Amino acid sequence: MKIRKLKADRLFTGEDFAPDDFVLIADASGKILDLVPGDYAGEDIEQHDGILVPGWINAHCHLELSHMAGQIPEKTGMVPFLLAVMQHRVDRIARQEIAMQQADEAMYAEGIVAVGDICNSADTVGVKQNSRIRYHNFIETSGFVPAGAATRFAAAKNILGAFGGQSQTAIVPHAPYSVSPELFRMIFEEYTQLSTMHNQESEAENDFFREGNGPFRDLFAAIGVSLDFFQAPQQNSLPAVAPLLQAARQLILVHNTVTAPEDILALQEQAPQTALYWCLCPLANEYITGTLPPIDLFRNRQLNICLGTDSLASNYRLSIAETVGFLEQRFPQIPQPEILHWATLGGAKALQLEHAFGSFGKGKSPGIVCYQAGVSKRIL
Ligand SMILES: [Zn+2]
Structure with a gap:
């Protein structure tokens, strides 16, 4: 199954902002696999404008x-x-x-x-x-x-x-x-x-x-x-x-x-x-x-x-x-x-x-959304 690696200007976990540079890893169905520092994420990272938030x-x-x-x-x-x-x-x-x-x-x-x-x-x-x-x-x-x-x-x-x-x-x-x-x-x-x-x-x-x-x-x-x-x-x-x-x-x-x-x-x-x-x-x-x-x-x-x-x-x-x-x-x-x-x-x-x-906990499928200034769109 294809893995998605997602990054944006900021990443909100449900509780707080993740440290800068963190990458969210999910499978194609939207299940959260991990949240890791950029250095560990490898290649093929999608970059989005705005903030990544759970559904x-x-x-x-x-x-x-x-x-x-x-x-x-x-x-x-x-x-x-x-x-x-x-x-x-x-x-x-x-x-x-x-x-x-x-x-x-x-x-x-x-x-x-x-x-x-x-x-x-x-x-x-x-x-x-x-x-x-x-x-x-x-x-x-x-x-x-x-x-x-x-x-x-x-x-x-x-x-x-x-x-x-x-x-x-x-x-x-x-x-x-x-x-x-x-x-x-x-x-x-x-x-x-x-x-x-x-x-x-x-x-x-x-x-x-x-x-x-x-x-x-x-x-x-x-x-x-x-x-x-x-x-x-x-x-x-x-x-x-x-x-x-x-x-x-x-x-x-x-x-x-x-x-x-x-x-x-x-x-x-x-x-x-x-x-x-x-x-x-x-x-x-x-x-x-x-x-x-x-x-x-x-x-x-x-x-x-x-x-x-x-x-x-x-x-x-x-x-x-x-x-x-x-x-x-x-x-x-x-x-x-x-x-x-x-x-x-x-x-x-x-x-x-x-x-x-509600949050990007491992194993959840909370939805992945990109948000900016009162507007958002679903990514997964
Ligand atoms: Zn009412």
């Missing part, structure tokens, strides 16, 4: 919304965005299948090897069966009215059933403001290994939990849900639901745009056994609200960070390379290897795939 991990995506590219105007704020997504789900048309296929292929071409994908339907089953990307399917359920919990849970189980043989599949809660305590309990009675939840995507979410009013009350009114049963817990959304999350062994919290230090502390105290991952989708935040998460807070607390794209309803491309490039520009104080780690090994750990992906 990207997109820890948060909604492939099924791919047909909504360009459908929702930018910076509407959170609640108008949610209403527009609900309306477009109803308007779904045949081009969805083609759009999902194209989005899957675009992710593969830029070097994404694994995706944590939110599913509100079984629409993506066919595309995923033929995909070269590893998908972890999170069947998302919601239902804020406690009496509806059993019905909602049963519906999610139906969707999960449609994914049949696709093994990495679990039912997960949508967000603090859309899942009743009863529904949280049903989910975490069965699906504890790896979960995920949209968290604190807007100040309106915290307002709703602190005061019981604001745009989220209007959202429920708009979709005809009576909130007679709801008593605002008078704290931010994350601490309010923290006791309900403690059964999860691992949890990826997504967006965290308005998460405060005391919210993190409350969750760590309430769910001490839960491995927490904080997924940032900054390009989607830019699109919907224009507010970015407090990244330095997560860094200073040495929290586990990973990156996601969210969907084409709220992002122009499902690109981790572009997300990395955006973070490099907006946060020049963050060392580049740190951001690359979030996009590779950090994401692989978040999706419990570090045995296969």
